[in-house]
Amino acid sequence: MALETNKGLAGLATSGIRRFTALANQTPGCVKLTLGEPEFDTPAPICAAVSDSLARGLTHYPPNNGMPELLEALSAYMGRHGLSYEPDELVVTCGATEALAASLMALIDPGDEVIVPTPAFGLYESIVRAVHGVVVSLDTSANGFQISDELLDGVVGERTKAIVITSPNNPTGCVYNAHTLDAVARAQERYGLFVICDDVYNRLVYSEGYERYAARHPEARELTIVVDSFSKPWAMTGWRLGWLAAAPALKAQVEKMHQYLVSSVPAFLQDAAVVALGCDVEPMRETYERRRDYVCERLGGMSLSLEHPAGAFYAFPSIGGLGIGSEEFCRRAISEAGVALVPGTCFGSEGFVRLSYCVSDEDLKVGLDRLGSFVASLKS
Numbered sequence: 266m267a268l269e270t271n272k273g274l275a276g277l278a279t280s281g282i283r284r285f286t287a288l289a290n291q292t293p294g295c296v297k298l299t300l301g302e303p304e305f306d307t308p309a310p311i312c313a314a315v316s317d318s319l320a321r322g323l324t325h326y327p328p329n330n331g332m333p334e335l336l337e338a339l340s341a342y343m344g345r346h347g348l349s350y351e352p353d354e355l356v357v358t359c360g361a362t363e364a365l366a367a368s369l370m371a372l373i374d375p376g377d378e379v380i381v382p383t384p385a386f387g388l389y390e391s392i393v394r395a396v397h398g399v400v401v402s403l404d405t406s407a408n409g410f411q412i413s414d415e416l417l418d419g420v421v422g423e424r425t426k427a428i429v430i431t432s433p434n435n436p437t438g439c440v441y442n443a444h445t446l447d448a449v450a451r452a453q454e455r456y457g458l459f460v461i462c463d464d465v466y467n468r469l470v471y472s473e474g475y476e477r478y479a480a481r482h483p484e485a486r487e488l489t490i491v492v493d494s495f496s497k498p499w500a501m502t503g504w505r506l507g508w509l510a511a512a513p514a515l516k517a518q519v520e521k522m523h524q525y526l527v528s529s530v531p532a533f534l535q536d537a538a539v540v541a542l543g544c545d546v547e548p549m550r551e552t553y554e555r556r557r558d559y560v561c562e563r564l565g566g567m568s569l570s571l572e573h574p575a576g577a578f579y580a581f582p583s584i585g586g587l588g589i590g591s592e593e594f595c596r597r598a599i600s601e602a603g604v605a606l607v608p609g610t611c612f613g614s615e616g617f618v619r620l621s622y623c624v625s626d627e628d629l630k631v632g633l634d635r636l637g638s639f640v641a642s643l644k645s
């Protein structure tokens with residue numbers, strides 16, 4: 266007998282990023298500028314801490330929200346970066362992925378609407394749909410990837426429950442300016458919304474003037490969840506370690522989901538996470554900043570227009586005017602030029618492609634040479 270599975274999952278495609286990476290893998294010699302995964306290995310002192318933890322017998326269930334030493338260290342770390350959260354306002358999670366899933370599952374009833382500014386990382390939509398919520402896209406592409414009062418007023422409705430904001434942004438690399446943050450705060454107050462701040466790229470910023478929502482709008486803290494991760498700044502994607510911060514009443518709801526989803530994160534990784542918080546990530550950040558400058562210069566040389574990427578490790582140039590859609594552009598870039606990017610459609614925005622520059626300098630140069638030839642061939 267065929268039984269129906271969760272209807273919320275119907276029509277959810279597998280990740281477009283993975284799809285185009287798989288296509289590139291079938292093409293020998295293709296340079297992949299698709300994944301948001303640092304090419305660096307995790308710094309050695311962080312790795313060494315795991316052996317110590319195992320030798321000390323940290324093989325049992327840890328406390329659900331995280332070990333006290335890690336919660337203390339996270340609270341102090343957030344304080345050094347402008348956010349004030351007590352250890353008991355934090356939950357250590359299996360990556361930002363689980364933090365986002367637990368948060369959205371804790372907030373959303375069937376039929377509730379969640380505003381997702383697009384272009385956006387695809388995870389938000391998948392989780393909201395899986396819990397029978399409704400995603401309402403807020404298209405920022407004609408507004409320099411920023412949010413305004415007018416754009417928000419156009420999408421808030423009776424059932425709007427939350428908005429997810431991502432700064433620095435995946436896929437655009439843009440950071441939200443003060444106008445955007447203030448517009449979100451006004452909507453949060455006027456309409457009574459939860460704000461989920463996906464801040465996983467907050468340490469990878471290359472321009473002055475970056476502000477985090479929770480730092481600029483502490484008055485909204487009762488309704489705000491901050492999500493962060495070890496994955497990107499410390500090159501720890503494979504560890505699956507992140508955390509979330511929220512005021513006690515809100516955190517109490519999210520931590521229930523966390524308990525039922527994963528119970529806790531592996532005990533023997535948590536000391537290593539403390540070590541990570543004391544590790545200097547500046548050399549990796551500087552490398553990305555240098556590559557960001559190089560990418561902007563090269564894309565400028567191809568006459569592709571680009572909203573200035575001030576953070577993360579992505580550029581999101583427009584391919585408008587080249588006469589083809591982003592899916593066709595990326596398929597042909599792989600087969601005709603041997604370079605892989607991700608179509609804007611995978612992030613809800615046609616007319617753009619995402620390029621990741623968290624690859625080696627050599628790959629980046631070859632990939633951009635090939636992209637340049639491909640763009641020139643389309644223009645001629």
Ligand SMILES: Cc1ncc(COP(=O)(O)O)c(C=O)c1O
Binds near residue numbers: 363494
């Ligand atoms: C904006 C954004 N949020 C969350 C994640 C997930 O991060 P994690 O590895 O911590 O689960 C990613 C990963 O690419 C991301 O780009």
